[in-house]
Amino acid sequence: MDEKAELKVAGKSYFFPVITGSENEKAVDFSKLRDQTGYITYDPGYGNTGACSSAITFIDGEKGILRYRGIPIEDLAEKSTFVETSYLLIYGHLPTKVELEDFRTKLTYHSMIHESMLRFFDGYPSSAHPMCILSSMVSSLSAYYPELLDPVSDEQVDALVPRVLSKIRTIAAYSYKKSIGQPVIYPVNALNYCANFLHMMFAVPSEPYEVDPDVVDTLNTLLILHADHEQNCSTSTVRLVGSSHANLFASVSAGISALWGPRHGGANQAVVEMLEQIHRNGGDVKAAVTAAKDRDSKFLLMGFGHRVYKSYDPRAAIIRRHCDRLLSKQKVKDPLLDIAKRLEETALSDPYFKERNLYPNVDFYSGLIYRALGIPTNMYTVMFSLGRLPGWIAHWREMHQSSDSSRIGRPRQVYTGETISPYVPIEAR
Numbered sequence: 346m347d348e349k350a351e352l353k354v355a356g357k358s359y360f361f362p363v364i365t366g367s368e369n370e371k372a373v374d375f376s377k378l379r380d381q382t383g384y385i386t387y388d389p390g391y392g393n394t395g396a397c398s399s400a401i402t403f404i405d406g407e408k409g410i411l412r413y414r415g416i417p418i419e420d421l422a423e424k425s426t427f428v429e430t431s432y433l434l435i436y437g438h439l440p441t442k443v444e445l446e447d448f449r450t451k452l453t454y455h456s457m458i459h460e461s462m463l464r465f466f467d468g469y470p471s472s473a474h475p476m477c478i479l480s481s482m483v484s485s486l487s488a489y490y491p492e493l494l495d496p497v498s499d500e501q502v503d504a505l506v507p508r509v510l511s512k513i514r515t516i517a518a519y520s521y522k523k524s525i526g527q528p529v530i531y532p533v534n535a536l537n538y539c540a541n542f543l544h545m546m547f548a549v550p551s552e553p554y555e556v557d558p559d560v561v562d563t564l565n566t567l568l569i570l571h572a573d574h575e576q577n578c579s580t581s582t583v584r585l586v587g588s589s590h591a592n593l594f595a596s597v598s599a600g601i602s603a604l605w606g607p608r609h610g611g612a613n614q615a616v617v618e619m620l621e622q623i624h625r626n627g628g629d630v631k632a633a634v635t636a637a638k639d640r641d642s643k644f645l646l647m648g649f650g651h652r653v654y655k656s657y658d659p660r661a662a663i664i665r666r667h668c669d670r671l672l673s674k675q676k677v678k679d680p681l682l683d684i685a686k687r688l689e690e691t692a693l694s695d696p697y698f699k700e701r702n703l704y705p706n707v708d709f710y711s712g713l714i715y716r717a718l719g720i721p722t723n724m725y726t727v728m729f730s731l732g733r734l735p736g737w738i739a740h741w742r743e744m745h746q747s748s749d750s751s752r753i754g755r756p757r758q759v760y761t762g763e764t765i766s767p768y769v770p771i772e773a774r
């Protein structure tokens with residue numbers, strides 16, 4: 346018999362279907378709750394709300410499991426490339442050789458942006474954060490593809506997907522070049538996705554630039570680890586904006602803005618700034634942990650805690666290993682890595698962090714790797730955006746193809762303001 350959940354409210358019983366996911370996670374289907382009872386659910390922060398069903402990513406936050414399309418993140422990080430993982434997330438299966446080659450070719454040949462867009466960059470002050478440039482530039486891309494913006498045309502969406510993935514990478518590199526006053530470097534078709542990005546970031550016209558294969562490998566891994574994380578704040582934003590049938594560029598631009606905040610993707614920049622601050626204060630990690638526990642202070646240990654993970658974030662474990670490997674290969678000793686490890690050890694042995702299941706998240710070590718790759722601090726969240734792009738695209742596409750989430754996203758509220766009040770003329774106020 347189908348499982349039902351009983352709700353007793355105002356003396357009456359109602360029954361609602363229970364739905365079960367493929368990993369046996371349970372949900373009560375309240376989609377008819379208001380129709381049947383007149384009540385709505387109340388769940389600020391949506392911690393208990395399943396806004397859709399999705400076949401893209403599975404997370405078990407208690408066990409520290411993350412899988413894309415069923416494949417463990419550890420295997421993808423070790424064996425896949427970012428381009429292959431992007432294909433997997435967006436199209437639902439690992440590509441054949443022919444499919445992968447075709448996808449790579451499209452990414453290669455759609456990497457340039459319209460030349461007139463270069464002038465947009467000149468309008469920003471040199472102090473502009475690259476995330477604001479990225480989000481507005483991505484929104485501006487809509488202006489150049491009016492014939493590809495119909496979200497319910499499979500043909501148009503398929504033509505748009507490689508353009509979004511490839512051009513946003515170019516914009517990200519250009520926003521950096523403009524911020525340091527260097528000429529932009531055009532994409533090179535002979536280079537693969539990650540090498541091409543590094544070339545656009547670090548080459549200058551006056552001398553040849555060799556892309557280091559170790560750096561390419563590390564970047565591939567980092568982007569794979571960031572590629573999707575089911576219904577997080579930015580992905581939910583992309584879905585919500587997309588549910589109004591806004592085009593893919595507009596939806597992704599909104600996702601970039603959501604990611605920028607320090608509670609979300611902006612945490613990678615905030616972590617390194619926090620570690621630098623601890624370094625300046627003589628490396629006292631205990632003082633930082635004490636400050637983070639103080640309920641009266643606004644200070645949080647950045648890179649710690651997660652809405653879903655109540656154990657070690659599997660991405661943080663992989664990044665920590667890569668960080669060690671890269672720094673020892675480069676024979677670099679970064680004092681911030683030492684501080685990060687001591688900070689982690691101190692926090693993990695502290696009852697406050699233990700009781701609340703607060704562990705390092707993906708952002709705790711990622712900034713340190715970006716630092717080792719020579720990427721400046723204010724570009725870290727841009728790197729996260731590049732990584733998260735295939736996830737946003739996959740969710741946006743899945744939403745448009747699925748029947749259960751085809752309605753516009755429109756939450757309700759519990760109104761707590763004034764009841765009906767008279768309009769008082771200004772002389773009488």
Ligand code: CMC
Binds near residue numbers: 648
């Ligand atoms: N440092 C100190 N205390 C913390 C921290 C932290 N980093 N994170 C959570 N807590 C405390 C919080 O104050 C609360 O304590 P109490 O129960 O006494 O009120 C308890 O732990 C539960 O936290 P919460 O705020 O209810 O958790 P949440 O699920 O609403 O927030 C979070 C999750 C990631 C926004 C939060 O942990 C945080 O702000 N962390 C720091 C920022 C960060 O690293 N963000 C990156 C998240 S992972 C990648 C991404 O999503 O982009």
